[in-house]
Amino acid sequence: MHPATPASADEPAQHHGSLPADGLNRRHLLRLLAGTAIAVPAAGLLAACGGEEEPKTDPNAPVTVSFFWWGGEARAKLTEEALKLYTSKHPNVTITPTWQAFTGYYDKLATISAGGNAPDIFQIDDNGLAEYAGRNVTLDLSKYTGNKKIDVSKHPESLTKYGQLGGKQVAIATGENTPAIIYDKTKLGELGIEVPQVGWTYEQTITWAAGVTTKAGGKYWGLMDPSSDYKALWLWLRAQGKEFYDGPKIAFSEADLVAWFQLWVDARAKGATPPADVCHEAVTGSVATQLVVTKKAAVSFMWSNQLSEMQKATKNDLGMTAYPGDPKGQWARASTYWAASRTTKAPDVVADIINFLVNDVEAGKILGVDRGLPNNLDVRKAVSDGLTDQKMKDTVAFENEITPKFGPAPAPPPKGHSGLRNSLRDIAETVSYGKATPEAAAKQFFSEAASALA
Amino acid sequence: MRGRRKNYASRRSEGLAGYVFLSPWLIGLMTITAFPMLLSLYLSFTNYDVLSSWEFVEWVGFDNYKKIFTADPTFWQSVRVTLTFGLIAIPLKLAASLGVALLLNRERRGVGLFRGMFYLPSLLGGSVALALVWVAMFNGEGAFNAGLSLFGIEGNNWINDPDWALATLMVLTIWQFGAPMVIFLAGLKQVPTELYEAAQVDGASKRRQFFHITLPMLSPVIFFNLLLETINGFQGFTSAFVISNGTGGPLGSTKLYTLHIYDKAFTDFQMGYASALAWIFLAAIGLITIVFFSTGKFWVHYSDGEN
Numbered sequence: 119m120h121p122a123t124p125a126s127a128d129e130p131a132q133h134h135g136s137l138p139a140d141g142l143n144r145r146h147l148l149r150l151l152a153g154t155a156i157a158v159p160a161a162g163l164l165a166a167c168g169g170e171e172e173p174k175t176d177p178n179a180p181v182t183v184s185f186f187w188w189g190g191e192a193r194a195k196l197t198e199e200a201l202k203l204y205t206s207k208h209p210n211v212t213i214t215p216t217w218q219a220f221t222g223y224y225d226k227l228a229t230i231s232a233g234g235n236a237p238d239i240f241q242i243d244d245n246g247l248a249e250y251a252g253r254n255v256t257l258d259l260s261k262y263t264g265n266k267k268i269d270v271s272k273h274p275e276s277l278t279k280y281g282q283l284g285g286k287q288v289a290i291a292t293g294e295n296t297p298a299i300i301y302d303k304t305k306l307g308e309l310g311i312e313v314p315q316v317g318w319t320y321e322q323t324i325t326w327a328a329g330v331t332t333k334a335g336g337k338y339w340g341l342m343d344p345s346s347d348y349k350a351l352w353l354w355l356r357a358q359g360k361e362f363y364d365g366p367k368i369a370f371s372e373a374d375l376v377a378w379f380q381l382w383v384d385a386r387a388k389g390a391t392p393p394a395d396v397c398h399e400a401v402t403g404s405v406a407t408q409l410v411v412t413k414k415a416a417v418s419f420m421w422s423n424q425l426s427e428m429q430k431a432t433k434n435d436l437g438m439t440a441y442p443g444d445p446k447g448q449w450a451r452a453s454t455y456w457a458a459s460r461t462t463k464a465p466d467v468v469a470d471i472i473n474f475l476v477n478d479v480e481a482g483k484i485l486g487v488d489r490g491l492p493n494n495l496d497v498r499k500a501v502s503d504g505l506t507d508q509k510m511k512d513t514v515a516f517e518n519e520i521t522p523k524f525g526p527a528p529a530p531p532p533k534g535h536s537g538l539r540n541s542l543r544d545i546a547e548t549v550s551y552g553k554a555t556p557e558a559a560a561k562q563f564f565s566e567a568a569s570a571l572a
Numbered sequence: 573m574r575g576r577r578k579n580y581a582s583r584r585s586e587g588l589a590g591y592v593f594l595s596p597w598l599i600g601l602m603t604i605t606a607f608p609m610l611l612s613l614y615l616s617f618t619n620y621d622v623l624s625s626w627e628f629v630e631w632v633g634f635d636n637y638k639k640i641f642t643a644d645p646t647f648w649q650s651v652r653v654t655l656t657f658g659l660i661a662i663p664l665k666l667a668a669s670l671g672v673a674l675l676l677n678r679e680r681r682g683v684g685l686f687r688g689m690f691y692l693p694s695l696l697g698g699s700v701a702l703a704l705v706w707v708a709m710f711n712g713e714g715a716f717n718a719g720l721s722l723f724g725i726e727g728n729n730w731i732n733d734p735d736w737a738l739a740t741l742m743v744l745t746i747w748q749f750g751a752p753m754v755i756f757l758a759g760l761k762q763v764p765t766e767l768y769e770a771a772q773v774d775g776a777s778k779r780r781q782f783f784h785i786t787l788p789m790l791s792p793v794i795f796f797n798l799l800l801e802t803i804n805g806f807q808g809f810t811s812a813f814v815i816s817n818g819t820g821g822p823l824g825s826t827k828l829y830t831l832h833i834y835d836k837a838f839t840d841f842q843m844g845y846a847s848a849l850a851w852i853f854l855a856a857i858g859l860i861t862i863v864f865f866s867t868g869k870f871w872v873h874y875s876d877g878e879n
Binding site: 221224225228229231232234249250253254255394395396398399401402404412534536537540543544547548551553569570 | 622624838839
């Protein structure tokens with residue numbers, strides 16, 4: 119457009135930081151331009167053009183950052199408000215937020231990321247993280263956690279570690295979250311049955327659930343069948359000191375998986391869990407179809423940050439506790455992450471926005487516990503003190519109760535995991551529908567794992 | 573001579589003008605259809621994974637195709653499901669649309685209203701909303717079972733039963749018979765009434781009239797509908813995806829071929845492999861079309877040709 123600028127703009131970009139005087143002059147010039155922009159629209163245009171070409175040299179140059187996440191209306195409102203707070207403090211930064219429901223999010227993300235054009239900042243979860251990081255889509259944030267531009271000193275260490283792959287900080291958790299079982303307090307009260315407790319073994323829980331089914335006497339069961347749920351299997355393995363993945367390989371044995379499937383075959387035989395077709399309704403994990411919500415079972419296997427949302431879907435009062443088994447199998451888990459695009463034109467600004475979202479107290483108060491408990495423990499304290507939603511308070515209380523019992527964090531699941539967890543879901547169902555033995559199903563899983571993780 | 577040449581020249585410039593007017597469409601065809609298609613053909617011979625940059629795209633020859641036929645049980649499962657779906661749902665849909673078209677062909681009071689009502693489901697198309705309605709109708713506590721319970725019948729958990737889930741999908745597809753019905757109606761109007769009058773004079777029964785006049789006269793329309801519905805039917809995706817929550821379950825019973833392509837492309841990030849699946853699909857549908865066209869001459873009756 120204006121042929122003189124590219125040459126001069128490229129140069130400082132290559133030696134960024136080494137030419138402070140030059141940077142200062144530009145800053146003055148741009149401020150001047152920004153000032154006249156009101157009177158002369160063309161000047162504003164010029165400033166915008168100049169800014170895109172030299173984002174690294176001048177922290178006050180105009181920068182546009184694309185920002186993409188999934189979630190509902192409520193989350194969108196909170197996120198946009200937090201981003202507005204950032205841009206009000208950094209008037210040179212323009213953030214273009216895009217959001218949509220979870221369904222279709224990953225398709226869209228993959229499509230826009232094709233050919234290296236991922237959004238500058240995007241939300242991702244541990245199922246997708248390695249797929250993107252392993253294909254070099256994400257920006258390595260180690261530099262910024264190293265120089266404290268993204269300050270993780272007040273974050274739980276395991277939470278930070280759960281964003282690392284191959285020695286790189288590939289993403290920063292948006293908040294801490296823990297798998298939790300959510301139970302129907304009202305229904306259990308009516309039946310006169312005690313509520314489940316942290317630290318119950320699977321055997322205890324299954325016996326308890328069979329009791330619920332018997333007492334309810336009808337089409338109501340004690341427990342959702344979690345055999346197809348990778349996170350339940352993972353925690354079951356970890357409670358025994360085992361692991362799901364070891365780097366890019368499966369860390370457990372075929373015998374372990376047979377035992378897992380057999381556990382749930384027996385549970386179904388005892389009446390603790392519903393038949394396969396009822397469980398299948400809830401198998402994708404969406405809140406609206408959970409058996410606790412549809413009043414078919416007393417317990418659903420969920421995440422702790424879903425309690426509030428789930429409570430809104432039912433009139434019965436809900437409670438929450440840990441998954442069965444030794445809670446040392448649990449760890450401080452990222453509910454989702456902020457990741458950045460490797461091809462972003464403004465990596466410093468991107469890092470600064472992420473830092474703002476996870477460490478700024480005001481931003482934390484706006485975001486609340488929507489994406490899990492805030493990472494930064496100071497922010498967490500401030501946010502929990504200001505909560506009004508009872509179920510969100512319960513979530514915080516639960517996290518506080520269970521956090522001291524956590525075990526060490528594993529690495530996030532490897533590339534190929536998102537397909538493999540679907541394989542586990544489908545294969546576990548061949549057992550629950552009675553079409554395959556635990557042995558045959560386990561064998562099938564390992565053969566699919568070999569090709570999925572290859 | 574001179575006049576003819578001039579004529580030829582002006583025809584040529586008319587042809588050019590024609591292409592100029594066609595160009596928006598031609599450019600669209602090239603950029604939106606032909607280029608992506610050729611690119612996907614190329615990708616089907618690579619390990620393209622969507623996310624990695626282009627320098628990591630490697631030529632793998634026929635590996636994807638080999639793997640599909642030798643080492644992908646889900647491929648065969650999806651072929652089985654898709655064929656079952658197509659072989660049952662498409663003929664039934666055509667039969668339903670023809671049957672209703674015959675009923676609505678008579679001029680009676682309010683026939684327009686009925687035509688509109690029968691066409692209505694097709695307006696909703698393969699929409700997500702409709703698929704969600706289907707979930708609400710055919711799950712364990714759905715409206716369908718509520719209806720059955722009035723007769724003391726305890727219904728199945730239709731969409732969550734691997735033996736029935738595909739059948740509910742077929743019912744959804746068949747129910748949307750409006751488009752072929754309208755085409756059949758138009759076809760029925762074209763059948764000359766003299767033929768029926770002559771047949772009546774000869775004392776032919778209604779049944780004979782149907783088999784010896786209506787069906788042969790309608791055969792080009794049947795052929796057209798069959799072709800269109802086959803191609804559409806095999807490409808169905810939305811309803812299966814929504815009803816099974818993207819799983820193709822329970823137990824892969826609704827895993828249409830298109831769902832398998834989707835899984836490979838967007839869950840496993842094997843876009844090269846998915847492209848190979850898509851090209852096999854294209855070849856299969858092409859083959860079916862060729863079979864239709866080559867057998868058509870034995871049963872499709874074009875009356876215009878005899879004029």
